[in-house]
Amino acid sequence: MRNKKKTTIKDIASVLNISPAAVSKALHDDSRISTKTKEAVKKVAKELNYQPNHLASALRKGKSNLVGVIVPRTNSHFFSSVIQNIEEVLNKEGYNIIITQSNESYKKECSNIDTLLFTQVDGIIASMANETISLDYYEKIKSKGIPLILFDRGENDLNVDYVGINDYDSSHMIVEHLVQQGCKRIAHIGGYRHTRIFNNRINGYIDAIKKHDLSLDESLLIESSLTIEDGRDKMMQLLNLKNRPDAVYVAGDYAALGALQVLNENNINIPKDMALVGFGNEPFTSMVTPTISSIHQHSTEMGKLAALTFLERVKDPKTKQTLNKIILDAELIVRDSSNLK
Amino acid sequence: MRNKKKTTIKDIASVLNISPAAVSKALHDDSRISTKTKEAVKKVAKELNYQPNHLASALRKGKSNLVGVIVPRTNSHFFSSVIQNIEEVLNKEGYNIIITQSNESYKKECSNIDTLLFTQVDGIIASMANETISLDYYEKIKSKGIPLILFDRGENDLNVDYVGINDYDSSHMIVEHLVQQGCKRIAHIGGYRHTRIFNNRINGYIDAIKKHDLSLDESLLIESSLTIEDGRDKMMQLLNLKNRPDAVYVAGDYAALGALQVLNENNINIPKDMALVGFGNEPFTSMVTPTISSIHQHSTEMGKLAALTFLERVKDPKTKQTLNKIILDAELIVRDSSNLK
DNA sequence: TATATTTGCTTAAACGTTTAAGCAAAAGTA
């Protein structure tokens, strides 16, 4: 007994003996349609359980009201929160989002871009994979003439909008905090320099170390993929030094967790023997023992701003695309791992 | 100098002086088109940087090759892993997925369904929010005539495909394990009974307790929302009992984490004074101190099976939709929190 | 050689919507 055929605008039109065009206009509250007709149309639409065919209108109007989102992964609180806020802002404006994950792979990222373009999205909001070095492939998006907004990973000097936090200053805050706690030899397990945000963190670290007249020991500055496993490896590397550091600033919470595990396993007292600071303020930082100090990246604002930037771009597509960087101030959350009282 | 107008099939046709229909067929390797023409078409397509318009073909063919996925949230390893595997299987078959989150809200879940239907997805794969009690709203999906596959949360006796694990047996495994470790008073912080999987876990717990001739104490069985906070609350409740349990089986890892925090804060030795077992095998269970025993839910298989079930349904839409339940065996991962040697 | 089949294309309609253009009737204006 199920109504297999979907009701279309034509069905409504024929019931009321008016043209499909009138129905379309009535449904969109066009001023040139009488209130009477509008009411009749809406009544019949409800009765016939009319559901507009999005594909048809998208095809006709040349826009899909779909926005693609690319993230390295969704199972981190940061990205998940950014996504949620992008969604919230865009839903209100009638956009839906398609979420894709690159799993930190450049190849997957490229295929995600193709997928999204194929789906005729009206724009793409993305944060780049660890592997991704250049924005070359992203040119494809711009050549389609749709807005591209990058966040977190993707700071650039090209004409691509970017929303992120002040990584350089964040490093300064961390080093400053550790110095205040009395630390003298501060190590940094950073991300890969080819990613701008990690490079900024490293530069911030270096400059802050210099500023406080601490020795800038090359063995204390290590690049890492920032996974848990690599965090473990790099921490062991630091422990094997003749002259161990008394504090470690890790550029990612997952790697910081790995470091913490190694320290605990080796019965090294945190923070007395070794202070520890992470980056990202992932929920688990306050769950582990000891709790890990970390940088809060304002994921809520970042998501909202990314979405709003997109909305501005579609509203005003004529204005020349110029570099629009939004840099948020981050916040250091001090927890047990670096609290020496 | 940018080519603003997108190349269409017509453009290719006019270059080669053939009909658009021939181009379409050539691009799809129709047997009725000569190899010569096919090659020519593909060459021109590449030259003009032709990108097929997905909306147009979807409209014409009546299918979008989009599959909607609804999950309570993406920032849990379980859901994130299921999604990843759904994606992997479906991408191979030319489908893309749209991920939406309900944030455990029934209202959001309904709006997600509307959104997905509006986007003309070819099917929906979903796991229900905590709040969701009935499948009523999901009827909308079925009345559209597209496949609906539920996983994890959503076991049902209706004609809706379901993929999940054996929750009843999992509870048995856990209780059995705790008994073997010497526990006598085993408490259960369960989910809400209105959700089938949690009800199954509770029933499994009760039956296993009876089987081992342990006392079935009502005060030891508590329903919970299974968030970290509620895990804390319910653990405190158990600690306040005159006759404390010597083991707690928590139906979710996040709540188990909350319980662990409370135990640690109260200097209760885990597992000596109180053994602890969680459910879900979230990565953090092996990160905290002590590590938490948990049930591995085979998220990889679950995602793949959900996707495959969907593919079968679209391949064979004529066959009557009958209840197709796939129940996987779960696995207990024993860690420090319940290992009494 | 006459007929049947296959090959390689074309034509035209269709998917469901939106929208520019147009037109008659009603209402407003002088």
Added chain:
DNA sequence: TACTTTTGCTTAAACGTTTAAGCAAATATA
């Protein structure tokens, strides 16, 4: 009264693709 404007619709084309139907030429079959 005669004109202009507004109202309320209709007509028809368009978005880019797919596909059923058809047709002429080439090839196969008897």
